[in-house]
Amino acid sequence: MTTLYWGPHTCAIGIHVLLEEIGAPYDTVKLDAAGGETHKPPFIEINPKGKVPTIIRDDGTVLTEYGAIARWLATTFPDAGLLPDDREHEIRAMEMMDYTVGTVHGQGFARMFLPARFEPNDPVHATLGLGAGNVKQQGRTMVEQGFAILEKQLGTRDFAGGDRFGIADSALFYVERWAAEEGVDLPPQLAGHFSRMKLRPAVRRVMELWGEA
Ligand SMILES: N[C@@H](CCC(=O)N[C@@H](CS)C(=O)NCC(=O)O)C(=O)O
Numbered sequence: 001m002t003t004l005y006w007g008p009h010t011c012a013i014g015i016h017v018l019l020e021e022i023g024a025p026y027d028t029v030k031l032d033a034a035g036g037e038t039h040k041p042p043f044i045e046i047n048p049k050g051k052v053p054t055i056i057r058d059d060g061t062v063l064t065e066y067g068a069i070a071r072w073l074a075t076t077f078p079d080a081g082l083l084p085d086d087r088e089h090e091i092r093a094m095e096m097m098d099y100t101v102g103t104v105h106g107q108g109f110a111r112m113f114l115p116a117r118f119e120p121n122d123p124v125h126a127t128l129g130l131g132a133g134n135v136k137q138q139g140r141t142m143v144e145q146g147f148a149i150l151e152k153q154l155g156t157r158d159f160a161g162g163d164r165f166g167i168a169d170s171a172l173f174y175v176e177r178w179a180a181e182e183g184v185d186l187p188p189q190l191a192g193h194f195s196r197m198k199l200r201p202a203v204r205r206v207m208e209l210w211g212e213a
Contacts (some may be wrong), residue, residue, distance in 0.1 A: 002026045002073075005043065005054040007033030011066060011105060012053035014170035014178065015207060018073050022164065023150035028209075033095035045120045066101045067094075070167035084161030093161035096153055097168035104146035104175050110140025111189065114183060143175075143184055158196060173197045 004019060004026060006012035010033050019026045031037040031052060039050040047064050049056040055063050074082035084090045111118050115135035150172065154160065158170035172195050176194035179186050185196060197203050 001058065003029060003056040005029045005031055005038075005046070005056075007031045007038065007052050008210065010052050011032065011101070011171075011174045013051040013210060014066065014071055014174040015055070015073075016206045016209070017065075017170045017173060017203055018070060018082065018201075020205050021170075021200075022073060022077045024077060035146055066171060067097055070097070070170060074167050078183075081164060082166045084164065084166060086162070089161045091165050092153070093166055093213060095159045095166040096150060097171045099144050099146065099159070100150065100168070100175055102169040103172060104150070105178075108139050108142035108146055109175065109178055109182075113137070113139075128179065138182065145174075147179070147184070147187055148188060149211065151189050156187045156189070159193070169193070169197065173203065 002024075004012065004074075006016060006028060008068055016028070026169065033041060033052055035079055037053060038045060038047075043054075044050055046056070046062055049064055051064065053064075053066060053069055055069055057063060057072075058088065070082075074080070084093055115197075118135045118139075157166050159161070160172060172190070172193060176186060176190060176197070180194070198207075
């Protein structure tokens with residue numbers, strides 16, 4: 001059975017949604033990611049990157065990185081229809097997912113949530129006022145720019161790959177959720193996408209499990 005390691009407020013919620021959409025049995029292990037538990041034993045021995053989402057598969061192997069996990073789930077459970085049928089639609093959906101995870105999350109939200117990891121620590125930068133506040137603001141700007149790009153790419157489609165939910169939508173969902181928490185306005189198409197996501201039974205179940213229903 002697949003085991004998902006997750007932590008409150010993390011991007012692992014998107015993978016949890018995919019597991020619920022698939023409907024096959026799975027286990028979960030909750031970690032206090034914000035409190036640093038992902039960097040301590042026993043988890044750090046499972047994933048030396050110290051990050052969630054992390055999954056352990058039936059054969060005991062560990063898989064990390066959002067896009068790899070999502071794609072592994074989609075191809076392992078093809079009946080769930082988590083990849084668009086049309087190849088060009090699939091490629092465009094992957095383009096959106098990679099940008100969401102790598103740039104909007106990895107560059108933008110990471111600066112907003114963990115500014116100290118991006119701050120220059122030398123006194124010269126400190127006296128120039130280039131501290132945490134600046135990094136946070138820079139992150140917010142990057143997130144807003146990223147949403148503007150995703151907004152255009154989503155266009156008038158209901159989901160990233162067309163008219164059917166897929167793995168890229170799970171990634172859009174977790175950054176949309178962070179935007180709502182952080183008071184970042186979503187452009188209209190993404191706001192509509194977020195509303196559609198919140199109506200999905202799988203999303204509702206996960207929100208309940210995460211104590212956010
Ligand atoms: N590149 C990773 C990023 C995962 C990531 O940033 N996870 C965050 C939570 S959203 C985490 O575990 N942070 C713990 C830490 O860095 O201390 C992926 O695609 O899965």
